[in-house]
Amino acid sequence: MWKLDNKKALITGGTKGIGRASVVEFLQLGADVLFTSRSEEDIRAFEKELSEKGFKAHGIEADSAKKEDREKIKNWIDKHWGKLDVLVNNAGINIRKKANDYSEEEFRKVLEINLIAPFEISRLLYSNLKKSGNASIINVASSAAIQDVGTGTPYAMSKSGLLQQSRSLAVEWAQEGIRVNSVSPWFTKTPLTEGFLHNEEKMNAILSRTPLNRVAEAEEISSIISFLAMDKSSFITGQNIIADGGMSINAL
Ligand SMILES: NC(=O)c1ccc[n+]([C@@H]2O[C@H](COP(=O)([O-])OP(=O)(O)OC[C@H]3O[C@@H](n4cnc5c(N)ncnc54)[C@H](OP(=O)(O)O)[C@@H]3O)[C@@H](O)[C@H]2O)c1
Numbered sequence: 001m002w003k004l005d006n007k008k009a010l011i012t013g014g015t016k017g018i019g020r021a022s023v024v025e026f027l028q029l030g031a032d033v034l035f036t037s038r039s040e041e042d043i044r045a046f047e048k049e050l051s052e053k054g055f056k057a058h059g060i061e062a063d064s065a066k067k068e069d070r071e072k073i074k075n076w077i078d079k080h081w082g083k084l085d086v087l088v089n090n091a092g093i094n095i096r097k098k099a100n101d102y103s104e105e106e107f108r109k110v111l112e113i114n115l116i117a118p119f120e121i122s123r124l125l126y127s128n129l130k131k132s133g134n135a136s137i138i139n140v141a142s143s144a145a146i147q148d149v150g151t152g153t154p155y156a157m158s159k160s161g162l163l164q165q166s167r168s169l170a171v172e173w174a175q176e177g178i179r180v181n182s183v184s185p186w187f188t189k190t191p192l193t194e195g196f197l198h199n200e201e202k203m204n205a206i207l208s209r210t211p212l213n214r215v216a217e218a219e220e221i222s223s224i225i226s227f228l229a230m231d232k233s234s235f236i237t238g239q240n241i242i243a244d245g246g247m248s249i250n251a252l
Contacts (some may be wrong), residue, residue: 001232005030008081013091015042017190021218033057064091064117083131086229089118090140096152107154114158135178138228139166143186170238179237181228186244187215212245
């Protein structure tokens with residue numbers, strides 16, 4: 001059961017960071033993988049890199065926030081797989097500002113990609129997930145869902161909303177054989193956080209709050225996503241696994 005053999009898995013935002021590490025790990029564990037990104041060029045480059053390593057995954061250029069793009073994903077799954085065993089709602093963005101500095105468009109964009117799109121994708125693919133009989137949705141939230149970690153309010157709101165989305169769908173869809181869980185990473189080395197990783201003052205502040213005294217590698221998050229996708233985690237639903245090097249239990 002420590003494998004994903006023959007599981008059909010969709011990973012949104014699969015070309016960089018945590019999503020990319022998840023695509024690789026899922027393939028290593030035997031899954032068939034479909035991934036998305038907004039860049040056709042990045043998709044083709046990643047497909048090529050994977051095929052040179054002996055893996056085959058398919059990428060679709062699709063913006064999670066666009067209805068017509070989400071339908072493109074659904075059409076591909078209907079045509080090639082019918083069922084869907086694993087959905088990883090990973091694609092996410094951030095715009096960091098003080099609350100009063102956001103334009104309405106910026107604020108709504110963060111919510112659209114991080115919170116609304118996972119709900120729309122999960123609903124759109126519900127019939128495919130139901131067909132699996134043993135499906136798992138994993139929503140990638142954040143430490144920012146639980147505490148203020150200086151990410152800006154819209155990001156924090158979007159991720160805390162995503163945690164409750166996971167819990168509510170976990171209850172609603174349990175009888176259909178669909179589990180829904182979240183993973184909440186703290187600072188992880190990816191293109192999203194690159195700016196901070198080279199900022200000594202910011203890094204010192206992050207490390208001083210983190211008992212393990214380092215940030216995470218993307219593979220330390222994809223391993224949790226893989227576990228939640230597996231049948232090994234079959235009695236876990238509606239939960240949030242926090243991967244933060246001890247940051248949230250460090251009071252002093
Ligand atoms: N890194 C961290 O420290 C950290 C901590 C907590 C939570 N997280 C969460 O973990 C998830 C992944 O973060 P990451 O650090 O790996 O980010 P990343 O390095 O910026 O990668 C994000 C991936 O998502 C894709 N993407 C972004 N917006 C998209 C959209 N609208 N539609 C489709 N694909 C989209 C990106 O490709 P394109 O740009 O080409 O579309 C890219 O492949 C996010 O939900 C993030 O909020 C990250």
